[in-house]
Amino acid sequence: MTIQASYDQWSKAYDTDRNITRDLDHAVMQQLLGGRFESILELGCGTGKNTALLATLGDTVQALDFSHGMLKQARQKVQASHVRFDWADLTTVWPAPARAFDLMACNLVLEHIEDLNFVFAQAAHCIKPGGQFLVCELHPAKQYLGSQARFEHARGTTLIPVFLHHISDFTRAATQNGFTVERLNEWWHADDDPRKQPRLVSFMFRKALP
């Protein structure tokens, strides 16, 4: 099954399935983000779990995803005149303005995208100089041990296609496109063994001023 079809199928249960990776990601967002932003772009918004938080921080929020099922859930969850949801495949040119956003956020998405350089090139095009780009993803150490996005349904388990990105792949793609790494954190859920591999890695990148 394709990535897009997988998320269409998962969309109705995504918010209610037990999923401590999703829950930890939301907690990370609450911990890392604060202050006010004029304009926020969210990449791969899914059901709008984080869009609802971003809507409290931004004067405007544009949220992109390529799953119609996930977008349907998100539009039901976040109904506000300053938030818009758009269909977009992040592996092709994004339908977003240039040098327009002072915050961009991308959570649990990039494991599904092979070409990180394309993502950071598009991000560099859309972000304002000095803007921040928060990326929070499944830690590659989980992938080394076989973890993969998946969901259960009546007919069994669907594994969603993923690509492996090492930590250095993220930082290389970011720096090659004019970002600096301001913060890098590794995260464990309360149910995780803190002596074992982290569940998530987050990066706060900043686009250099000209």
Ligand SMILES: C[S@@+](CC[C@H](N)C(=O)[O-])C[C@H]1O[C@@H](n2cnc3c(N)ncnc32)[C@H](O)[C@@H]1O
């Ligand atoms: C695990 S969900 C995460 C959703 C949300 N960011 C969250 O943290 O709950 C991954 C999302 O990425 C989206 N996605 C994956 N590849 C994509 C692509 N190439 N273009 C747009 N969206 C994509 C999926 O449709 C799905 O909604």
